[in-house]
Amino acid sequence: MAQVLEFKLPDLGEGLTEAEIVRWLVEVGDVVAIDQPVVEVETAKAMVEVPCPYGGVVTARFGEEGSELPVGAPLLTVAVGASASDGPAGTPGGQPGGASSIGSGTDSGPAGRASAASGNGSAEGSGNVLVGYGTSAPPERRRRVRRPAVTPAATAGTAGTPAATFAADAPVVETSRGEGPVPVISPLVRRLARENGLDLRDLTGSGPEGLILRADVEYALKAAAAQGRVAQPSAGPHPHVAEAAANAAPAVARVRSSATQGGVRVPLKGVRGAVADKLSRSRREIPDATCWVDADATELMRSRAAMNAAGGTKISLLALLARICTAALARFPELNSTVDLDNREIVRLEQVHLGFAAQTERGLVVPVVRDAQARDAEGLTAEFARLTEAGRAGTLTPAELTGGTFTLNNYGVFGVDGSTPIINHPEAAMLGVGRIIPKPWVHEGELAVRQVVQLSLTFDHRVCDGGTAGGFLRYVADCVEQPAVLLRTL
Known part of the structure; x- marks a missing residue:
C-alpha cells in the first residue's frame, strides 16, 4: 500500500x-x-x-x-x-x-x-x-x-x-467568517492579530498573492484606533476589536492606496533583501570611519604589462591588488578581525578569506576567495575568474558567499574615483579602489602625466585607531606606487 x-x-x-x-x-x-x-x-x-x-x-x-x-x-x-x-x-x-x-x-x-x-x-x-x-x-x-x-x-x-x-507548525486562525487557511506566514503577524482580537480574514494582504504582512495588521489597528474603536494591545484578546477592525477595512484600503500613489512597490527579497538587511545591520552595529589617499599606479600598471608580456596566465589587476592586501594584512592583522559583542572581544583571524564585490544581473554579490594569503597572483586570477562567472550564472553556493574576513571593492569599474563603502558585516574593514586615469602628477620633482588611483579604507573604529588604519592604507599605496616594496616584504 x-x-x-x-x-x-x-x-x-x-x-x-x-x-x-x-x-x-x-x-x-x-x-x-x-x-x-x-x-x-x-x-x-x-x-x-x-x-x-x-x-x-x-x-x-x-x-x-x-x-x-x-x-x-x-x-x-x-x-x-x-x-x-x-x-x-x-x-x-x-x-x-x-x-x-x-x-x-x-x-x-x-x-x-x-x-x-x-x-x-x-x-x-x-x-x-x-x-x-x-x-x-x-x-x-x-x-x-x-x-x-x-x-x-x-x-x-x-x-x-x-x-x-x-507554513509548517503555524496554526491556522480559525474564524466563523469563512473557510480555508489565512494567507499568513509569520507567527508574529498571527500573534499581533490574536492579541488585539483582529480577524485576519477581514484584511486584504499587500504581499505577493495576497499574503498578509505585519504592516497590513498595523494599518488595520492604526486605522481603527484613529476612529477610537481599538484599545491598546494587551496579553489577552479584546472581544469587540474584530468588529472595529472590520469596519476600519475601508480606512486601511485608503491608507494603503495613498501610500502607493505615484510609485511602484518593489519587494525587498532575494539578493536585494539580503543586501539591505546586511547593510542596515552594519550601519547599526559598526562605528566605521574612512580614510583615503591618491596613489601613482603607473609602475604597477607597467609591472602587470611586463608580467603578461612574458607569456603564461594573464594576471588581472584585481589579483595584484589582492596580493597587496594580503601582504598589508600580515603587517596590520587588526584589520583582519571581527568583534564578538557577546563576550566583548576582538577576534583576530589567521586566514584571510578575501571577499570581492561583483555586480551581476541578480544584484551585488560578494564571493569569497578562501585562504587568499596562500595564493599567488596566478592562483588569485583564476579564482577571481571562476567566482565571477559563477556569480553571473547564479550558481554560487552559500559557502562561496559567506565567511569573508576582509573585502576588496573595485568600484573603479563603474567609472568613479572614490567612495565610502559600508563594511560587509561582520568584517572589520574594506579597501576601495577607484578608477585609474591619467592625471597631472609631480614625479621626481617634475610635473608629468601619470596613472593615478584613489584608494579608500573604511574600518571598524572598535578594532583599531586611525594610526593603524593609516599605516595599512599607506603601505598599500606604497606597494601600488613601487611594486618592489611588496617584493621586499615577501
Whole structure:
C-alpha cells in the first residue's frame, strides 16, 4: 500500500529562513528517485537545486514559480510504494494495497530504488536535505500532520494558493467568517492579530498573492484606533476589536492606496533583501570611519604589462591588488578581525578569506576567495575568474558567499574615483579602489602625466585607531606606487 510522505523545504543553512521557487523540475505524477533534484530555488545567498530524500510518485506540489516559501513549509508530497499509474495519493488509477512494479521490488529504475529504500513498508529516505549540507536519517518516530489526499485537479487549485498557507507548525486562525487557511506566514503577524482580537480574514494582504504582512495588521489597528474603536494591545484578546477592525477595512484600503500613489512597490527579497538587511545591520552595529589617499599606479600598471608580456596566465589587476592586501594584512592583522559583542572581544583571524564585490544581473554579490594569503597572483586570477562567472550564472553556493574576513571593492569599474563603502558585516574593514586615469602628477620633482588611483579604507573604529588604519592604507599605496616594496616584504 502506498504511503504518502510530505517533503518540506529544508534548512538551507547560513541563517536562511526562506527561498523563492524559481523552477519546478518535476510534475505531479512523475516518478522521482531518492535524492533527485525536484525544484530550483533562489535564496538570499544563491540559486540551488533541492533534492528530495524520498523516492516514489509525486502527488502534489505546493507553491507556484515565483512564490516564496519559509523553511519548513511543504514543498511536495511523494507516494512511496506506488507506481505512476496508481495516480496521486492513491486515487483511482491503482488498487490501494495491491502489488505494483515499485512495491514488488522488481523494477530496477528510480521507482524500484525508492521501494528498496522504503524497506518493509516503512517509508525511509536518504535523509539528505541539501547537497553540501550532509545527511541525517529521519527520526524513528515523528509527529506527522495528516492531510487529505490530493488529486491532480486539487493540485491545480493548490498551485494558485499562496505558499504561506502551508507554513509548517503555524496554526491556522480559525474564524466563523469563512473557510480555508489565512494567507499568513509569520507567527508574529498571527500573534499581533490574536492579541488585539483582529480577524485576519477581514484584511486584504499587500504581499505577493495576497499574503498578509505585519504592516497590513498595523494599518488595520492604526486605522481603527484613529476612529477610537481599538484599545491598546494587551496579553489577552479584546472581544469587540474584530468588529472595529472590520469596519476600519475601508480606512486601511485608503491608507494603503495613498501610500502607493505615484510609485511602484518593489519587494525587498532575494539578493536585494539580503543586501539591505546586511547593510542596515552594519550601519547599526559598526562605528566605521574612512580614510583615503591618491596613489601613482603607473609602475604597477607597467609591472602587470611586463608580467603578461612574458607569456603564461594573464594576471588581472584585481589579483595584484589582492596580493597587496594580503601582504598589508600580515603587517596590520587588526584589520583582519571581527568583534564578538557577546563576550566583548576582538577576534583576530589567521586566514584571510578575501571577499570581492561583483555586480551581476541578480544584484551585488560578494564571493569569497578562501585562504587568499596562500595564493599567488596566478592562483588569485583564476579564482577571481571562476567566482565571477559563477556569480553571473547564479550558481554560487552559500559557502562561496559567506565567511569573508576582509573585502576588496573595485568600484573603479563603474567609472568613479572614490567612495565610502559600508563594511560587509561582520568584517572589520574594506579597501576601495577607484578608477585609474591619467592625471597631472609631480614625479621626481617634475610635473608629468601619470596613472593615478584613489584608494579608500573604511574600518571598524572598535578594532583599531586611525594610526593603524593609516599605516595599512599607506603601505598599500606604497606597494601600488613601487611594486618592489611588496617584493621586499615577501
